Amino acid sequence: MSYLRFEKALMTNLQESLTRELLRTNRSGAYSCSTIVDCNTRKYHGLLVVPVPELDNENHVLLSSLDCTVIQHGAEFNLGIHKYQGNVYSPNGHKYIRELDIEKVPSTIYRVGGVVLKKEVVFQHYENRILLRYTLLDAHSQTTLRFRPFLAFRSVRQFTHENSTASRDYEEVENGIKTCMYAGYPTLYMQFSKKNQFIFSPYWYRGIEYPKEQERGYASNEDLYVPGYFDMNMRKGESVVFAASTKKSATSSLKKLFDKEVEDRHPRNNFLNCLITAAHQFHNRRGEERYILAGYPWFKCRARDTFIAAPGLTLSIEEVEYFEKVMKTGIHALKQFYTGNESTEPIYEIDKPDVPLWCLWAIQQYEDKVGKEKCAKMYGAFLKETMKFIESNKHPYMTVEDNGLLFVDGGKEKAMTWMNSTANGHPVVPRTGYIVEFNALWYNALRFCAEMSPSDSKDAQHYEALAEKVKESFIKTFWNQYGYLFDYVDEGEDEQDWSVRPNMIFAAALEYSPLDQSQKKSIIDICTRELLTPKGLRSLSPKSSGYNPMYVGPQAQRDYAYHQGTAWPWLGGFYLEACLKLFGRSRLSFVERQMIGYEDEMFQGCVGTIPELFDGNPPFTGRGAMSFAMNVAEILRTMELLEKMNYNTEGTK
Secondary structure (H helix, E strand, O other), rough: OOEEEEEHHHHHOOOHOOOOOOEEEOOOEEEEEEEEEOOOOOOOEEEEEOOOOOOOEEEEEEEEEEEEEEEEEEEEEEEEEEEEEOEEEEOHHHHHHEEEOOOOOOOOOOOEOEEEHHHHHHOOOOOOOEEEEEEEEEEEOOOEEEEEEEEEEOOOOOOOOOOOOOOOOOOOOOOEEEEEEOOOOEEEEEEEEOEEEEEEEEEEEEEEHHHHHHHHOOOEEEEEEEEEEEEEOOOOEEEEEEEEEOOOOOHHHHHHHHHHHHHOOOOOHHHHHHHHHHHHHOOEEEEEEEEEEEEEEOOOEHHHHHHHHHHHOOOOHHHHHHHHHHHHHHHHHHHHHHHHOOOOOOOOOOOOOOHHHHHHHHHHHHHHOHHHHHHHHHHHHHHHHHHHHHHHOOOOOEEEOOOOOOOOOOOOOOOOOOOEEEEOOOOOOOOOOOHHHHHHHHHHHHHHHHHOOOOEEEEEEHEEEEEEEHHHHHHHEOOOOOEEEEEEEEHOEEOOOOOOOOOHHHHHHHHOOOOOOOHHHHHHHHHHHEEEOOEEEEEOOOOOOOOOOOOOOOHHHHHOOOOOOEEEEEEEEEHHHHHHHHHHHHHHHHHHHHHHHHHHHHOOOOOOOOOOOOOOOOOOEEOOOOEEHHHHHHHHHHHHHHHHHHHHHOOOO
């Protein structure tokens, strides 16, 4: 039996099936996404969603969905499903589903009377082309398939409504048509591998509703345009491939293309392979440059996310070359920032003060994988350049103080850390001054750069001396009498944040720590007692003021909950790393049990991946973006650490 398989009972129960989503990407920014029954529940859902750089930096839904109707003896059975206002679902194609198997590519079996139809979906790598293959597995009499394309031609952040501006023009092309609803958009080609008849029958389907948008407090309905339908007769055992693309397809080769794309797919037959597939979905290519998208469906490439996620998404699955390519673009963007030049890379938030520190941490993970010599050759000069930039106080928001610590200015007016939610133009968590993870990363960076420098060099001596100063100041500034670290200390106002937050875990997890063993244990203990959930660490302890763990409701309500108690798997990755480093083999079974909480998510939410965050209280429901790079990355990195430790354990027997 397949690992990712859903039976009829679940598929036909909309309460269960509409909460589960499927994501496919082309590794170049385009994607295809819907629920497992193909009922779109978000404005971000669509069969073909592509970037249109000529218009803006957003993705755009060209083809919202494709409804397939089985016709036998004059009777029509529509396999599609849409939600309309008034909680109306029509047609009810989900009731014909017998099973869904997602091991290699999503494969849905429908049964209508004596007809058994299989639908498979694959997104062609590096092309804006979605491919659907329909196979008539069984039929007792002549069967016709009818396909209705629902067109949107809109940004993922907007809706379309019936209007007179939309073009109804189309042209016939080989085994299909091409059309474009609005000027500035690419042409949409819809073609089949077999001859068919297109019947022009323009119609607006009004009042289609997206319940996920309702939940999030947004507008939630639109009208979709159907230009007509395609008819074709099918024989038992026959397959037909449908292609929707921004380029013309060679229809005679569509079947071969489909087979080739399926062959290239990694089977999702266990937890690890699901995560590897999810990791590849964050890949983004622009020309020769490589990026990591922060998440789907709305995140672009963000600097902090790139450097935190890169090691787990690449090094942990033995894809060193892709790490180097991602770092090449990331470092190029950072160097432009260092010299005061506007970035030519589409990487957002490069100006955040901790970005260079996370970049150094990522390089440290590379060194651990490939060795000191290769790392020094690749990144030695950049390490030195970055340290010089920081120490010269050239960063617009961060300075090295006389005590050796990094001080961030302006955190009350502008979000400077990963806790970046805002309300009324100000950060919800106004972290400023001496920030705990920044300084933990700083100490780690100093020690790492000392290690990477020749042992008798002035650089090595300088970094070691500064690291000693930072260590002393770190303990003096952040350690409190209750056995944990202040989240931030704003010296100017003598302000110390006593909130129990997860940011202190980095001081216990990083390779080089200013803390001694007993201090690390104390931090791990408090994180275990107050922050740990089956889905990672809470962003705030339930015992701290302002605890708000449920990420629900309209935007403003969610903003106040975003970092006030919600649980984050990527933080859990550093927590588990700290546990393994401090307690060794005695924590192996504990870490393995923690992995079960993440594996459960393979069958929930967006199937086969990990969402952005979870509610901090039971049942720890997944929220936010359906697939989040840092979370997938840190779970993969934890699994690698587990594997290493298990291997070492076995080796000593």
